Amino acid sequence: MNNQHPDASASTRKENSEALSEQEVMMLLEEVTDPEIPVLNVVEMGIVRRVEKSGQEAGFRVVITPTYSGCPAMNAIEQAILEKMMEKGIRPVDVVTDHREPWTTDWMTSEAKRKLKEYGIAPPPPTGDDSDFLSTLKSSQKIVPCPFCDSLETELRSEFGSTACKSLYYCHGCSQPFEHFKCI
Numbered sequence: 038m039n040n041q042h043p044d045a046s047a048s049t050r051k052e053n054s055e056a057l058s059e060q061e062v063m064m065l066l067e068e069v070t071d072p073e074i075p076v077l078n079v080v081e082m083g084i085v086r087r088v089e090k091s092g093q094e095a096g097f098r099v100v101i102t103p104t105y106s107g108c109p110a111m112n113a114i115e116q117a118i119l120e121k122m123m124e125k126g127i128r129p130v131d132v133v134t135d136h137r138e139p140w141t142t143d144w145m146t147s148e149a150k151r152k153l154k155e156y157g158i159a160p161p162p163p164t165g166d167d168s169d170f171l172s173t174l175k176s177s178q179k180i181v182p183c184p185f186c187d188s189l190e191t192e193l194r195s196e197f198g199s200t201a202c203k204s205l206y207y208c209h210g211c212s213q214p215f216e217h218f219k220c221i
């Protein structure tokens with residue numbers, strides 16, 4: 038007769054998760070790269086808004102905000118986060134999408150913007166007081182400087198690059214195509 042308490046395994050993993058703080062979980066999330074841009078992780082991208090204790094079985098809740106609404110990569114990001122947490126033995130983990138505030142490039146670390154440029158993708162323009170001006174510019178003729186040579190002689194070739202979150206540009210300065218990370 039099996040008289041083992043059904044909660045025995047649950048209490049073991051509870052101890053594992055309880056040993057971790059929200060900050061430590063955040064550090065583990067830095068190992069999760071953005072499926073769109075493999076050189077960047079989801080924390081420096083500003084996609085992970087916060088980590089909090091979920092209150093159930095000492096688990097965690099990871100709150101994320103998509104970089105681009107309707108971005109097909111978001112499911113991939115959620116999946117990658119869940120897989121990483123599983124690999125580290127952290128459970129249960131909920132990934133919650135927060136749409137209350139639109140993702141802004143201000144949430145990206147400057148290191149992330151630099152890496153994005155090095156990777157050959159023009160960084161999104163900064164937002165702020167001039168956002169009205171920028172959105173007007175974006176809707177008419179957006180000028181995206183070339184990430185390779187900083188030339189402004191660039192031309193939009195396709196609204197969609199290798200993924201729906203990127204558009205394809207061509208630089209007349211250095212005769213190279215490049216992708217622009219479009220968001221918001």
Ligand SMILES: [Zn+2]
Pocket residue numbers: 183184185186187188208209210211212213
């Ligand atoms: Zn160029």
